Amino acid sequence: TMPLKTVPSRYKVDEPLTSREDVTTYNNFYEFGADKADPSQNSGKFKPRPWTITVDGLVGKPQTFDVDKLIADIPIEERIYRMRCVEAWSMVIPWNGFPLKALLDKVEPLGSAKYVAFETVVRPEEMPGQSGYFQPMPWPYVEGLRLDEAMHPLTILAVGLYGETLPNQNGAPIRLVVPWKYGFKGIKSIVRVSLVETQPPNSWNSLQGSEYGFYANVNPEVDHPRWSQATERRIGESGFFGSGRRPTLMFNGYADEVASLYAGMDLRANY
């Protein structure tokens, strides 16, 4: 990883940061294996540079961007966000990135665009989880957001953490971070972003629709069918003894900023 030049932002939670060690060794990134330690151990061969990201679909100016040019062009902010995994653990991570809106504005979305679809790279030769007999899901990993969610100032494309470019296991060189949604919405190593008219598929929803919805908003009142979402364990907090369990906050604590996006919607039906 290389150091990044960043500017501060007003979006930061005032809670102790999860250590860089934990943020970079405890990951869900099935392209490198299903175990939490797999991504940090198995991603050494992955080449995140040079890298381009194509933005197309219902836009006035479809373009392919070089990630390092984007980093040079757009101010990289430090955003300290809570990260809540659907598995009921959480972290506080100092991301470095820019609003997704800054990228979407460059391609001029058409009025007919209602959703944004994302796609992860497929490189079985560099990503051991994508090759071999045992593959947990079809590739590429895909995700989606409603356009207003994508344009929200909290939604960023992260290119770094802790002031350096993203380690491979965290989704190098560019990944989505939507802090009020469960972590699996944060698609990693993105190669394509497409503006579309209808709700795009998302990998976990396709795999197990009854457990993982399209919206995946953090919600302590809507449980996962197999476990409660009312509480979470903050990684690294209090260690082995003292469970570090804390109540999960509505929209992961970002209700003031995002609740209006879902006004009038039944959040039990749209989980």
Place this chain on the structure above:
Amino acid sequence: MAAARSALVDGLTGWGIYVVGFVPAVASFWLGATGGLGADPVRAFEQTLGLWALRFLILTLAITPLRQLAGINLLRFRRALGLLAFWYAAMHFTVYLTLDRGLLWDTILPDIARRPFITLGFSAFVLLIPLAVTSNRLSIRRLGKNWRRLHWLIYVAVALAAVHYLLATKVVDPGQAAHVGLIVLLLGYRLMRPLLPRRRPA
């Protein structure tokens, strides 16, 4: 004389199984308490205990087919293996209640009651309790034929535990497939046994 020596050896081996059997729990606890279990040590410790409960159940169920198919008689160790399975299940459940869920009963009890994943694991543990309690000579003598019938509960317990284990992750991994595959084989053997040609007891 030879019989007495053999009993002594078996007795020592029996205790040896307990001592060796608790090594994974002690090692994992030590690692957890000293920061050696990674970013989420509670989860790792809890999962290690659950996995070894399942492994000792598998070993317990393997004793009979080993004797009937391979002629290897390890019957004298079955009680120790079964009790180890029980103690690991008890530790797994205790860690779930304490280190993991922090004894927050208002969230634990609804989870046990309503969430199939947790209900199944809890049921498997509860079924092991009467088996552990009656795993002594006195109970065998007192219960007579009913002792065998009672201990058929292990088949139900291991089946519930296997489903609980499969439900613990978002996708099934090779380790899970291997453990559950063994359980399916061992339970399948019991179902098929009446159809197999009968061996005369040695």
